[in-house]
């Protein structure tokens with residue numbers, strides 16, 4: 001059945017379209033961010049100072065490293081280096097776990113200070129502050145879910161590589177999953193300055 | 200294969216492999232998926248129409264008639280949700296798109312058959328979630344299908360679940376869009392240039408872009424409603440610094456373009472049917488194809504016309520009003536081209552054509568009343584009255600709904616190998632058309648006179664026209680019942696439908712009836728346009 005031949009260009013086209021929709025999904029949150037930033041510049045500034053720059057910066061480095069691993073895994077599989085591919089993929093998944101661990105520490109520190117959605121402290125505070133933290137939890141939470149999904153996909157691809165269902169000749173799935181991972185990384189590259197740096 | 204044996208049991212209906220229901224719900228054949236969508240979509244249409252009937256019964260006379268005010272609120276909400284998210288958005292693209300698009304391109308399937316099956320499953324799961332929300336929790340949602348905050352964040356009815364169901368449905372819509380775009384780019388047969396793509400498939404191409412680009416926005420907006428309800432983030436809550444008008448912006452950034460997900464495929468159906476039943480090539484092929492893209496593009500920038508009365512800035516109102524009028528241009532181009540195609544054609548008034556012709560009339564009335572709503576000055580008068588309800592029924596039901604039935608009469612015989620009876624089809628159409636106008640034109644008049652939308656009760660002045668509208672709804676639904684019954688009976692028991700009786704020139708008419716599993720016995724090479732009847736050898 002000739003039509004079952006893989007059209008890897010088509011597969012990548014489909015993936016790009018899907019990534020586009022993901023960007024738009026986050027785009028919705030960024031629209032809200034920009035509108036409320038112009039409305040509450042002072043509260044956003046104060047909110048931003050309460051976020052921990054060290055956690056944020058570490059996580060940025062972790063994610064960038066993971067993206068590097070992911071990109072290298074594509075080169076590796078194309079040259080037929082199965083072991084190396086598997087190593088790089090586990091590196092990526094490992095980074096995902098570190099990222100989530102740091103996120104956990106960061107969130108629990110905030111919770112500890114009484115800053116969480118609908119908390120008495122936020123309700124009593126100025127409106128702009130609760131909006132800031134509302135957006136913060138929403139954006140990083142949504143991003144966190146994407147990290148988890150990405151890690152699951154990465155693990156699944158690693159299994160496929162192990163079984164040699166993905167190999168030097170047929171690897172578009174790995175490429176697509178890597179593309180997804182780059183998106184997760186890219187979104188964070190926006191979140192980090194918007195919430196931690198510029199305010 | 201003799202034509203007789205090719206009927207119903209032949210073609211893709213003959214199963215190789217799984218049997219029973221598994222042969223359908225796990226099939227990656229685009230035709231089976233298309234039919235599964237069709238059955239679901241039609242079923243939901245009937246459910247929605249029944250709810251519409253109940254709404255009309257309640258409004259037949261002033262005061263309580265058959266239900267309580269709370270039930271009424273749930274009723275119009277569920278009617279809207281079912282009709283919009285379960286019927287009209289997936290309606291033509293997912294059912295007829297899946298049935299027809301790959302064949303019109305000369306492909307054996309869509310680009311991602313398994314994703315296609317997955318998106319049907321998402322549709323089914325989303326639908327089940329939506330239906331579950333009606334009978335569990337604090338009762339059926341009562342917010343209207345728009346889920347406006349702050350009410351949707353506060354009401355104790357089962358809004359979270361319903362909204363989550365719609366989220367899943369959106370995912371399904373996105374995947375279908377991605378699939379179609381990729382298919383059109385990658386899977387055209389040799390010789391199928393962009394200007395030889397049938398206009399139905401062209402319209403699905405434009406639709407698919409809207410599905411891909413607009414749906415994510417509603418996804419995030421609906422997620423926000425859920426977080427608002429469950430976590431209390433307060434992003435739309437004025438007491439916490441949020442802004443409910445932001446919700447309206449985000450909602451309509453999707454939902455206005457979604458209107459084009461609803462109407463563009465209908466226009467595509469009409470563009471395919473009119474030339475075939477006029478025996479003439481379509482007039483202005485490129486203009487029609489291009490105007491689909493223009494509608495999709497311009498239509499994405501006009502969401503603000505739903506919010507003239509929400510306290511937007513005057514400049515905003517002016518800009519949105521201007522942009523709204525621009526969308527009328529490509530729509531009018533299409534109407535003129537259809538009419539020009541018929542000019543001096545030898546028109547045969549069979550059922551598909553009758554539905555297509557009534558589409559043009561009803562869509563034009565809907566479109567013109569849309570201009571009244573698009574102009575801020577007049578909109579402020581009729582905003583949220585029955586005029587609006589009349590307007591969008593003219594566009595959505597008179598437009599897309601009639602196109603859906605046109606498509607059903609035109610294409611389904613091809614897939615079943617049997618056809619409906621002509622006479623009941625025409626009687627059903629006449630009743631639908633007359634009842635429709637009695638119902639919705641009266642609603643527009645009511646709205647002009649000031650009867651509000653989504654009101655349980657009304658002043659005695661409105662009693663007479665409301666009664667008339669309700670009678671209209673009976674006539675219309677009688678027509679719908681006849682049409683659906685006739686199609687159903689005909690497709691399973693009717694006379695054989697053999698060869699190319701309509702005389703179409705696009706690829707789907709060049710293959711066996713019903714189509715074989717892989718569509719083409721050998722890969723086609725396309726040498727003529729979809730409306731080049733001579734080139735296709737159609738007499």
Ligand code: HEM
Pocket residue numbers: 247248251252254255275276278279280282283287342343344345588592595596600652653654672676
């Ligand atoms: C293609 C078919 C249809 C579509 C897409 C559709 C869509 C809608 C939508 C979106 C609303 C607005 C609900 C709201 O305000 O939240 C509505 C309201 C309504 N629909 Fe339909 N509908 C369709 C068919 C019907 C039918 C067959 C009937 C009657 C037999 C009907 C009767 C009504 C009535 C009476 C209302 C007004 C409810 C109110 O505002 O009080 N509709 N419809």
Ligand SMILES: [Cu+2]
Pocket residue numbers: 454455458501502504505
């Ligand atoms: Cu609109």
